[in-house]
Amino acid sequence: MQAKIHKKFVELYGEGGEAYASAGRVNLIGEHTDYNGGFVFPGAIDKGIIAEIKLNGTDKIHAYSLDYGAEATFGLNEEDKPAEAWACYIFGVCRETIKRGGKVEGFDTVFAGDVPLGAGLSSSAALESCFAFALNEIFQNGIDKFELAKIGQSTEHNYCGVNCGIMDQFASCFGKAGCLIRLNCKTLEYKYFPFNPKGYKLVLIDSCVKHELASSAYNFRRQSCERAAAAIKKNHPEVDFLSDCKRIWLDEVRDQISSEDFLRAEYVIGEVQRVLDVCDALERGDYEIVGEMMYQTHFGMSKLYEVSCEELDFLAKLARRVGVTGCRVMGGGFGGCTINLVKDELYLPFVAAAKAEYALKFGHAPKVYDVVISDGARKL
Secondary structure, X not given: OHHHHHHHHHHHHOOOOEEEEEEEEEEOOOOOOHHHOOEEOEEEEEEXXXXXXXXXXXXXXXXXXXXXXXXXXXXXXXXXXXXXHHHHHHHHHHHHHHHOOOOOOOEEEEEEEOOOXXXXXXXXXXXXXXXXXXXXXXXXXOOOHHHHHHHHHHHHHHHOOOOOOOHHHHHHHHOEOOEEEEEEOOOOOEEEEEOOOOOEEEEEEEEEEEOOOHHHHHHHHHHHHHHHHHHHHHHOOOOOOHHHOOHHHHHHOHHHOOHHHHHHHHHHHHHHHHHHHHHHHHHHOOHHHHHHHHHHHHHHHHHHOOOOOHHHHHHHHHHHHHOOOEEEEEOOOOEEEXXXXXXXXXXXXXXXXXXXXXXXXXXOOOEEEEEOEOOOOEEO
C-alpha cells in the first residue's frame, strides 16, 4: 500500500514526501459504557491509513484519495470546507489544529487505507489520527497525544456531523503493539494491559448487514441510562453516571423506573464490572475467563440492551457451539461484526462453519478479518 501511495504521489506532485500511518481499532469489551462514564478496552489493529505528505509552499491543500480515485483542493479558512465528505476529515483536522494554536500550511497528500469500511473498525478515526499526528510532527506544534485524539473527536463533531465519544481516536493515537488500553471515559485515565494470546487468534466475522434502527435506538438507550442514573442519584447524590452505581442501588429504584430503563441500566452496570474482570484475567493470562466475559457481554447486549440482531445472535450461538473461547457483537449493534477469541486449532473449522452456515441461513457469506493488536499513529 505504501508503494502504491508513493507511486501516485510522485505522479501527481513530483518528488515524494514523508509517510505517516495510523490504525483502526477493536474494542475487546466495554460496549455502550463510554457515555455512561465507564471503562472501554480498545486496541489499535494492523489495518489502518497511510498518508504521504509534503509541504507545497502555498496556503492550499491538494489531497488525493487512492481508494476513491478522487482529488480535492481546499484552503485553510473556515469558509473553505470542501464538498467531498472524505476531504472534510482532513480539513477538520487542519482547522482543529489551528484552533489550538498549531501551525498548518499548504501541503500535498496521497492516502489510502485497508480498514474494511462499515465493519465498525473506525476508519474515520484512523484517518483523523494519521493527519493529526503528521501535522503535529511536520510543524513541530508540540501538541500532546490526548489533544491529538481530541482534534479527531472535534473533527467528527464540527465537520462531519457525528457526536462520537473519544474511544476511537484515543485508540488510534495511543495504540501500542501487544497491548490493549483500559480507558476510564469519565476521568480519561488509562492503563496498558499486555495482550499476547499465544495459541489464540482475534477474528472478526462481519455479518455484512446494518439495520436502520441504529441511530435512533442509540439515542433512546442513552436516555434510558440517564433516567436510571437520575433516579439512583436521588438516593446516592455522588452518582453522576451509571458507572458510579452499585448493582444493589439499581434494585432500590426498580419500582420508580420503567422495566426497559431497568434492563438497560442492568446491562451497563454489569458491563463496567466485566471490563475490570477481563483486565484481572489478562494479568493472570487467563484467556478462558476473558472469553466467558465476552459471551456474557453478548448476552447482555442481546437480551438486556437489545442492540443485537438475528444475524449476530446466530454467529454468537455458532461460535459457542463450535467451541470458540469468546464471542460478542462489537460496536453499537444492529449489524456489523462479532469479535471472536479463537484457539489456533479451531480457527479453520470455525471460519469454514461460519461461512457455510451463515450463507445457508441468510443467503450470503460473512466476511472474515484476522486482526493483530498493533501500534497507533506513527511516522513510517
